[in-house]
Amino acid sequence: MVNKDNKNIISALDVGTSKTVALIAELKDGGAFEIVGFGSAATEGVKKGVIVSLDKASEAMHLAVDAAEKMAGRIIESAVVGVSGNSLASSEQHGGVAVADPERGVSADDMRRAAEAAKTILLPPDKQVICTIEMDYTVDNHSGIKDPRGMSGSRLGADVQIVTGSTAMTQNLMRCLMKLEIGIDALAPTPFAAGEAVLNEDEKEIGTVIVDIGAGTSGIAVFKSGVLRKVKVFPVGGWNFDNDIGIVLGASTREGERLKIESGIAYVDDRVGSEPVKIEHVSGEKEQQVTRGMLCQIIHARAMDLMKMIRHELETDMPISVVPAGVVLTGNGALLEGIREVAEQAIGMNARVGKPRYSGPHSDLVSEPGYAAALGLLAHAARLRSISGARRSDAASSSALIRSVAGFFRGLFNK
Ligand SMILES: Nc1ncnc2c1ncn2[C@@H]1O[C@H](COP(=O)(O)OP(=O)(O)OP(=O)(O)O)[C@@H](O)[C@H]1O
Ligand SMILES: [Mg+2]
Numbered sequence: 001m002v003n004k005d006n007k008n009i010i011s012a013l014d015v016g017t018s019k020t021v022a023l024i025a026e027l028k029d030g031g032a033f034e035i036v037g038f039g040s041a042a043t044e045g046v047k048k049g050v051i052v053s054l055d056k057a058s059e060a061m062h063l064a065v066d067a068a069e070k071m072a073g074r075i076i077e078s079a080v081v082g083v084s085g086n087s088l089a090s091s092e093q094h095g096g097v098a099v100a101d102p103e104r105g106v107s108a109d110d111m112r113r114a115a116e117a118a119k120t121i122l123l124p125p126d127k128q129v130i131c132t133i134e135m136d137y138t139v140d141n142h143s144g145i146k147d148p149r150g151m152s153g154s155r156l157g158a159d160v161q162i163v164t165g166s167t168a169m170t171q172n173l174m175r176c177l178m179k180l181e182i183g184i185d186a187l188a189p190t191p192f193a194a195g196e197a198v199l200n201e202d203e204k205e206i207g208t209v210i211v212d213i214g215a216g217t218s219g220i221a222v223f224k225s226g227v228l229r230k231v232k233v234f235p236v237g238g239w240n241f242d243n244d245i246g247i248v249l250g251a252s253t254r255e256g257e258r259l260k261i262e263s264g265i266a267y268v269d270d271r272v273g274s275e276p277v278k279i280e281h282v283s284g285e286k287e288q289q290v291t292r293g294m295l296c297q298i299i300h301a302r303a304m305d306l307m308k309m310i311r312h313e314l315e316t317d318m319p320i321s322v323v324p325a326g327v328v329l330t331g332n333g334a335l336l337e338g339i340r341e342v343a344e345q346a347i348g349m350n351a352r353v354g355k356p357r358y359s360g361p362h363s364d365l366v367s368e369p370g371y372a373a374a375l376g377l378l379a380h381a382a383r384l385r386s387i388s389g390a391r392r393s394d395a396a397s398s399s400a401l402i403r404s405v406a407g408f409f410r411g412l413f414n415k
Contacts, residue, residue, distance in 0.1 A: 010385055011037075011068075011079035012377035013061065013182070014190060015173065017046045017216030017237065018332075020060040021374035022068040023366070024076060025382070033382045035362040037072025039064040048235040049084030049190070049217040051172040058176040065180060078183030080381040081173065082190040082373055083130050084217050087166035090189075090231045092135070093118045096157040099139075106139060106148040106156055114158035126167050130187050133161040135227045146226070161228050163189050186384055189231045191219030193376030194330040198354030198369075199223060207323035210354070211310060211343065212373060213333025215239050220310055224322060232313055234306075238333040241302050248298050249290060252282045260336065265296045266303035267338030267345075272296045296338075303339055307346030314347070326350035332370030 008027040014020065024037030041063035045056025069075050095117030099110050111134075119132050137148045138157035148156060170187065177184060195210040204223040212219040216237045222230040238257070241264075245256035263277050276289045314320060326349040329340060334353045343351035356366055356375045366375050 006074075006077060009074065010185075010378060010381035011076040012081075012374055012381055013065070013076075013079045013177075014082040014193070014374040014377060015046060015051070015057060015061060015176075016043060016082075016084075016190075016214055016370075016373070017049055017239070018214065019043055019370070020057075020064040021371060022061070022064040022076065022079075023374050023378050024068050024072040024074065025378050027382055027385060031382050031386050032360070033378060034360045035358070035366070035378075037068035037070075037074070038362055038365045039067030039069075039071070041067070047216060048086065048237075049214070049219075049233060050087075050166075050169050051176065054172060054175055054179075057172075058179050061176055061180055065182065076182055078185045080186045080188060080377045080384070081177065081184055082193055082377050083165055083170065083173065083187045084190045084214075084219060084233050085165065085169050086217070086233050086235045087127070087169055088130065088163060088189050088219075088231060088233045089165070090161055090163045090228070091121075092159060092229075093121055093162050094157060094159050095119070096138075096155060099154050099156050102152065102154045105150045105152050106137075108149060110156050111137065111148065111158065114156045115160055118158050118160040119162060121162060123164060127164050128167045128170060130163045130165045130170065130189065133163070133192070133228050135159045135161055135229075136225075144225075161230075163192075163231055165189075185381060188377055188380050189219070189221070189233070190214075190373040190377075191221035191233065192228050192231055193374075193380060194219070194354070194372040195221045195223055195228070195328075196376035196379045197356045197358065197372040198328055198330055198376075200357070201226065203325045203328070206325045208325040209310075209314065209323050209327050209347075209349075211307075211327055211329050211334075213237055213306075213329065213331040213336075213339070214370070215333070218306055218310070218331070218333070220313065222314070222318070222323060230317070234309060234313075236306055236309070237331075238336075240306075241299055241333075241336070244298050244302050245295065246282065249279050249295070250281055250288070251279050255280050255282070259295055260299060263292055263295055264299045264336060265338040266299050266336050267341035268293070268296050268300045269338075269341075271338070299336070300338075300342065303336070303342040304346055307343050310343075311347045320348060323349070326352070328352055328354040330354045330369045330372040332368060334369040 025033040045053030139153035242256035
């Protein structure tokens with residue numbers, strides 16, 4: 001397979017704890033895209049969102065990428081890649097520069113330089129910048145400007161959200177990608193990506209929290225005034241529910257997952273009866289029975305614990321009232337019956353399960369909330385491509401936002 005023209009092609013890769021997803025899309029006018037390739041493979045070698053076996057993780061990535069490439073009839077040369085794990089942290093930073101040509105007004109290059117200035121933060125060697133999300137700009141004394149291009153002024157300030165993470169974690173991800181000969185257009189935190197896939201502009205503007213419940217992690221992303229304000233990943237996900245069930249009922253974690261999916265409800269109300277549920281003992285020898293109520297109590301306890309932890313985290317740096325649009329649940333952990341009600345009770349806000357907003361070709365393949373992150377990475381890729389296109393056509397701009405993989409690797413290893 002050889003690509004004739006990659007100008008309008010974008011790709012995304014989400015290496016989750018339980019599944020790895022590769023997507024290929026064609027860019028359309030106005031930043032829209034249409035999926036042309038989809039691949040999903042069971043992941044091994046990833047724990048709590050972080051690669052712990054290069055060989056096993058690469059194999060899952062290879063399978064997902066291969067399937068997507070076969071479907072699209074073209075190869076993935078580079079992709080926007082999701083990053084997760086509890087080393088992720090975010091902070092707001094400010095940078096300022098003099099406008100190069102005040103008579104012509106603010107240029108895209110001024111914006112890039114101001115954002116670069118905001119990025120220069122001191123980090124310990126085991127941490128590095130994963131991505132930078134531009135929030136808004138200040139031209140002289142006017143703050144809160146989303147697109148200052150062409151505006152008159154002599155000084156430009158940029159407020160950016162900087163997401164950092166463990167250097168080792170990122171380098172392991174990059175080693176797998178190098179093996180597959182896939183370049184990196186950009187890295188992005190998966191909870192942020194999930195938000196990009198399921199939230200509309202109003203929700204992002206008013207204030208919404210994404211809670212992405214995967215197999216090994218639960219990530220939160222706070223959107224406010226149209227942009228990301230906070231991201232955080234907890235090393236607790238669907239697997240912990242399965243493990244709790246297994247430990248309490250003497251079953252394997254795999255059996256715990258089966259019970260959770262087939263009979264589990266996280267919110268204990270009159271839906272939960274006392275009907276018997278059959279369980280295979282961890283030895284595989286005998287079958288035992290418990291009531292469904294007992295199973296659901298175990299699930300409820302873990303769900304409450306998780307949601308209270310999320311509420312506590314949200315309250316550490318902002319009042320809950322900052323996000324009046326409430327909680328949107330993504331990840332396939334959001335498919336657990338009753339999890340929405342537990343989120344409402346523990347966090348004290350409205351909650352809904354987020355469906356990917358993509359409705360183009362092959363939307364049926366990515367309709368579950370577990371595909372939100374991969375789809376959001378694609379949306380992020382489309383946005384970056386349109387910014388880099390606009391900047392390339394700006395005479396003042398000398399650098400594109402999408403870096404070649406060689407430059408990206410150099411940058412990371414020199415930090
Ligand atoms: N119908 C269901 N009811 C309850 N839980 C479900 C259901 N379907 C899948 N899950 C759970 O969803 C989890 C997997 O979610 P997802 O595919 O979003 O994770 P991931 O992206 O691979 O992992 P992570 O984001 O943590 O790295 C598993 O724990 C699985 O048991
Ligand atoms: Mg995930």
